[in-house]
Amino acid sequence: MAPACLVCTGPVEEFLDLGRQPLSDAFVAPGEDPSREYFFRLALGRCAACCMTQLIEVPPAERMFHQTYPYRSSSSAVMREHFARTAERLLARRRDPFVVEIGSNDGVLLGAVAARGVRHLGVDPSGDAAADAAARGVRVRVDFFTERIARDVRAEHGPADVVFSANTISHDPNVNSILRGVAALLAPGGEFVFEDPYLGSVLANTAFDQIIDEHVLFFSVRSVVAMVRRAGLELVDVERLPVHGGQIRFTAAHRGTRPVSPAVAELLAEEDDQELHDSARLAEFAARTRDRRRDLVVLLRRLRDGGARVVAYGATAKSATVANYCGLGPDLVSAVIDATPTKQGRLTPGTHIPVEPPEAFGPGKADYALMFAWNHAEEIMAKERAYSESGGRWVFYVPEVHVV
Numbered sequence: 001m002a003p004a005c006l007v008c009t010g011p012v013e014e015f016l017d018l019g020r021q022p023l024s025d026a027f028v029a030p031g032e033d034p035s036r037e038y039f040f041r042l043a044l045g046r047c048a049a050c051c052m053t054q055l056i057e058v059p060p061a062e063r064m065f066h067q068t069y070p071y072r073s074s075s076s077a078v079m080r081e082h083f084a085r086t087a088e089r090l091l092a093r094r095r096d097p098f099v100v101e102i103g104s105n106d107g108v109l110l111g112a113v114a115a116r117g118v119r120h121l122g123v124d125p126s127g128d129a130a131a132d133a134a135a136r137g138v139r140v141r142v143d144f145f146t147e148r149i150a151r152d153v154r155a156e157h158g159p160a161d162v163v164f165s166a167n168t169i170s171h172d173p174n175v176n177s178i179l180r181g182v183a184a185l186l187a188p189g190g191e192f193v194f195e196d197p198y199l200g201s202v203l204a205n206t207a208f209d210q211i212i213d214e215h216v217l218f219f220s221v222r223s224v225v226a227m228v229r230r231a232g233l234e235l236v237d238v239e240r241l242p243v244h245g246g247q248i249r250f251t252a253a254h255r256g257t258r259p260v261s262p263a264v265a266e267l268l269a270e271e272d273d274q275e276l277h278d279s280a281r282l283a284e285f286a287a288r289t290r291d292r293r294r295d296l297v298v299l300l301r302r303l304r305d306g307g308a309r310v311v312a313y314g315a316t317a318k319s320a321t322v323a324n325y326c327g328l329g330p331d332l333v334s335a336v337i338d339a340t341p342t343k344q345g346r347l348t349p350g351t352h353i354p355v356e357p358p359e360a361f362g363p364g365k366a367d368y369a370l371m372f373a374w375n376h377a378e379e380i381m382a383k384e385r386a387y388s389e390s391g392g393r394w395v396f397y398v399p400e401v402h403v404v
């Protein structure tokens with residue numbers, strides 16, 4: 001019996017199985033009993049009715065997003081700049097708006113909004129991230145955003161002129177409740193802007209590591225048109241974004257309140273030309289994913305057998321998928337370098353590679369560095385130029401396995 005679609009309850013056809021996987025941000029603390037780690041089957045399917053690509057098995061949201069969730073959205077200069085520009089765009093041509101952000105994390109966006117004295121509220125289930133946001137002068141309600149919470153926020157603060165969300169709407173199996181909540185909270189002339197990984201970029205780059213527990217849904221324009229319509233909203237604009245390896249920004253509004261940008265029809269046509277939702281295309285992506293695993297494992301074993309010192313850079317959530325799918329343990333990758341204090345001194349989920357601070361990296365400290373944070377490669381390689389200049393090499397696996 002095919003699993004039911006999280007959006008429309010239609011039958012979901014599986015096309016890729018990445019095996020038994022841990023939670024991608026569940027870094028193991030020293031002394032923690034690894035046998036208590038949570039595992040699930042990470043597999044991807046496409047709904048035959050509404051074409052939404054989604055996880056077949058979804059861990060409970062409370063297990064993925066909680067008080068000590070370690071990720072911080074402001075951990076890259078490129079993303080800080082991106083969210084500063086995004087805040088400008090959201091506030092342009094608006095007088096005294098009320099801005100609500102779903103998944104406000106450490107306040108990297110709402111910090112810019114608060115700095116302009118604009119009424120705002122973040123909603124995020126991670127208490128520790130919310131504390132970091134509060135330090136930026138951001139008001140946060142520590143909770144999951146649902147229809148009930150949305151009605152509560154409206155009763156307390158009035159309607160929202162802007163509802164924004166980055167890397168959150170695609171992260172929650174409870175998406176229909178979230179969208180009904182947005183429809184209930186949004187002012188008549190308001191806009192709902194959300195940014196998430198784009199299915200088109202994932203397939204084009206064979207970026208199989210974007211498939212993680214937290215990425216429950218993989219948005220395309222076709223699937224999102226149907227998804228927002230179910231909540232009485234209308235997709236009025238779309239924009240491709242270069243960040244995080246290829247994302248897409250959607251703008252929705254109450255039906256019939258805004259003209260629909262030609263960009264929507266253009267990208268819909270492009271998706272059809274690319275056969276983005278065709279099972280043959282998805283099966284081909286699955287085959288390429290298996291090829292990447294083979295090529296990466298062969299390369300890393302050859303490097304190890306040749307006596308090379310190999311580390312990785314960026315203890316990303318994405319890397320949990322690669323490491324567990326390819327069986328990359330401390331024998332092939334001796335450490336993962338990461339600047340995030342909440343990750344340092346812990347072990348990577350499932351594969352238990354130690355996470356070390358950037359001070360542990362540099363000229364003469366490694367021969368090869370596996371670029372787990374490939375979506376930040378330019379920023380990281382600029383920062384670590386001395387390593388490259390001393391002969392250090394970088395190993396990439398997206399879009400193909402190669403060394404630079």
Ligand code: JHZ
Pocket residue numbers: 071075076077167171214215244313314315316317318319337338339340343373375376379380383
């Ligand atoms: P990064 C997370 O994914 C999870 P991850 C989430 N589900 C999502 O969708 C995206 O974010 C948005 C480190 N780093 O951004 C910081 C350095 O050490 O690719 C991070 O741990 N030095 C919400 O985890 C990691 O790399 C640096 O100079 O895959 C990057 O994680 C830079 C730039 C980063 O997201």
Ligand code: ZN
Pocket residue numbers: 005006007008009010047048049050051052
């Ligand atoms: Zn569906």
